[in-house]
Amino acid sequence: MTTGFAAIPNASAYRLTNARSALCLIDGASLAADPDGLALVDLGIEDGRIVSILPAGTETPDAGPALDLDGGIVLPRLVDVHVHLDKGHIWPRRRNPDGTFMGALNNVMVDREANWSADDVRTRMEFGLRCAYAHGTAAVRTHIDSVGKQIGISWPVLAELRAKWAGRIALQASPLFGVQFVVDAEHMKAVTAAVKAHGDGLFGCVTYMIPEIEKALDIVFRNAIEHGFDLDFHVDETNDPEARTLELIAEAALRHRFAGKVLAGHTCSLALQTPEDEARIIGKVRDAGIAVVSLPMCNMYLQDRQAGRTPRWRGVTALHELKAAGVPVMIASDNTRDPFYAYGDLDLIEVLREGTRILQLDHSGADWANAVARTPAAIMGCEGQGVIAPDGAADLILTRARDWTEFFARPQSDRTVLVNGKPIDRTLPDHRELDHLMAVAAQ
């Protein structure tokens, strides 16, 4: 038997039987799970929607033809809450010379100044969306580099792509710039205007321990309250334990009684605090209602890198401790083939697989699949996504893996992706399609 898309019944009503799914990803069904948190179910699908979720083997006469999935794991389409579509795939023309964070920052800046026309940004962003869609992603939050002339170039492209991809991928964006620009009133005005014209009610920046950090955070929170923005920060992406802007963000959220959503990305240096400092900071993050996304592949690539020295740290934040304290936690892709990360393809199954290994998500509860599904869907406000639920869209990823060891042992390249109950073409775009943009001499 094959789960290739030729095998999906071509009928408006059909069933997927003997599907195995993580109990944490299913709503509205009474099921018993195995020790891995997986349950065998029969899914009824009608006119592109899930109409029933029943224990496998339940008699359902007249429910249409059935495809027996033979115990293969089924996931909802997944949600990528932290990516950089606008930076994607520039590596061939601007590589990271030493693989460090500063090497990434400086070389992206040079490439942006020289090459990021609307055409260039649009083509690379859409390439990323095509990859994400083919891998089975339903929603993407991207950061948009927002400094100087780039503000006027990238935000209209984002709006155009959001409209073009509606119905396939829900796209939303947050501005990205260093917190030192916050004290520049003209800059804040320009970014706020771009977000209001083209954005998704989402604002953010990269926080550093600059002397005026608390004043800058006050400006960001006041601006967000005035305009009704949610917030998304790049936080403490460093091995310097003195970097504690996460704590300052939590204090600012509490001080301003901020009612919007706040997402903190990276928070790497939290893992390098003393246990007392770590517990205090995590307590404030929880009290402030801040959610945290770890970017395991990118963090392991950039952090603790020194020429000639083997890394001793995986680069990731204290994700287990955050989760244990009740902080909503998630993992996401981050960069793809740019100076911040030389690899990546916006494949959340890769992120879940590598995240499981890097963060040791295994042996620690059976609900980690939520970190790329239900939890990011909630922070993005994507109702009904990242979950398998009655009356939800039949947006599913079907695999042949029958348990997590089979699932994580292989890349699941033979997965089938259903959108509204129909299999999509999973052909990935060829990197050669971008060659014409890379023709400028790499410096």
Ligand SMILES: [Zn+2]
């Ligand atoms: Zn990022």
